[in-house]
Amino acid sequence: MVVSKLVFPTLSYTGWGSIKQLLSSVKSFQAKRILCVTDEILVKIGLVDKVTKPLIEKGYELNIYTDVEPEPPLECGQKLVDYTKAEKFELIIGLGGGSTLDLAKIAAILATHDGAVKDYLNLTGTKSLKNNGLPTILIPTTSGTGSEVTNISVLSLETTKDVITDDRLMADVAIVDPELTVSLPAKVTAATGVDALTHAVEAFLSVQASPTTDGLALQAARLIDHSLRRAVKNGSDREARTNMSMGSYMAGLAFFNAGVAGVHALAYPLGGQFHIPHGESNAVLLPYVMAYIRPSCVKKMAYLYEVLSGDTSKTLAEASHLFVKRMETLVRDVGIPSTLKGFQIPRSALESLTDDAVKQTRLLARSPKPLLRADIFTIYEAAFEGKLPNEL
Missing domain, CATH: 3.40.50.1970 (Rossmann fold)
Structure with a gap:
């Protein structure tokens, strides 16, 4: 071990x-x-x-x-x-x-x-x-x-x-x-909530994960996945707000010890170059990064899907694909744009975004699938077009 x-x-x-x-x-x-x-x-x-x-x-x-x-x-x-x-x-x-x-x-x-x-x-x-x-x-x-x-x-x-x-x-x-x-606006609730979910998911998939961080990350992901839509719809929902706070707290403990990876590495340049809030930067990239790295962590993604959905009837391949789709649906449901186009980012920016993301070596080192320059550009391009990238 x-x-x-x-x-x-x-x-x-x-x-x-x-x-x-x-x-x-x-x-x-x-x-x-x-x-x-x-x-x-x-x-x-x-x-x-x-x-x-x-x-x-x-x-x-x-x-x-x-x-x-x-x-x-x-x-x-x-x-x-x-x-x-x-x-x-x-x-x-x-x-x-x-x-x-x-x-x-x-x-x-x-x-x-x-x-x-x-x-x-x-x-x-x-x-x-x-x-x-x-x-x-x-x-x-x-x-x-x-x-x-x-x-x-x-x-x-x-x-x-x-x-x-x-x-x-x-x-x-x-x-x-x-x-x-409770007074947090719906838009901020959505962005920060997906940020917390990203912490939990990336910590669970990180190459530095441990049984301790896995436990924290899984419970955090479950709480957030089941409560975020409710908190966005009704900010006074005490149970949803409590679950979101506890989920965010546990996700923080998980990612602090296991680390985050590709989503955050690619999100940082969106904030730096286009001043997109960090939570929204993570949210728009989450499904695309997950789809791209899925072949390297099929079993763990499948388990995430089972924990979030309660459905244990699918094969590992099916469940891992469904997990990616679940992330895509959640981002859309809470009102965050699902493409880089939705943030008015031009195609011409993809090269400079890639140049900056490559520098985030501290984060990229934790990805279960190594993300080199060509991989990063492919993910940005997929997020621009709104099509989940081909899984290699």
Whole structure:
């Protein structure tokens, strides 16, 4: 048996109403100056006030920082790091979607390091992290990225994306409260939900998967597959929201330890070149990548289909094909465009997208089918035309 390294957050609170654990969590760090990284929309709808009110009532010095962006560029991260250092905060709270949580992690870790954010990027950076960061409490308000339980922060560059990754980016406390996701718009619910499903699926199929990550990934995929349509249709559906939050959380734990692969590698350039939200980038590519790699993981895809559908009557080949079609149908049902054309991406961009995707070696290394340049171009072309690629 292959030896697997498994890393999990120090402490997690999950379930409806778990945000009530925030005050005691803050107390445990004995911090006085606190920075809450969030976004302006959550301030406007009153969610930030609701979450932070117990802290203010107890006299904590709390600064709210909202200068964040979706798919944050390098400059956005640098501005936050500079602010965090200048104000000498002692604790960072991240409240929001994956981009916000990623920025909070970057602020926490680089507050204790010299140099610029770009110096620590995975692909081009020249420095490595050596110190522990400020304590962090991460609170997702979407059910999608799993950022609250990973050691990765993603930043957008000019045409692609890069990451800072190190176990020192792990949250000290993660609070996953589905009640905080009720106000999430249907479109964002759909995109982040398929993102979480992609995490689960790619973790299960990863060459770095283990029995532990398989268990997490399978349960996550089942919860999301059975609940996402309901959550998109009715955001107040408490059971659906709970299942989505728990599914996203478990998918995060699964992919953090097993890794994601081809879908994410090809999705990053879509975000970098065309600023397509990460969840939608994953969603549009998911069926095409799955169809292309299917011959390399027939048995596992067939098992995924059986777990999601309850149908055990099909052959392995039939079930694996049906799994791909199930992913294609789900993306369509939640209203996400099913082709690159649907995002107004021209055919002329396929070469540059391929050039950038090839650079994502960290992700591509986990694919059960090696994806070389020609393979990647074929997948992009299939996604452009809206035809599942020929399976080799």
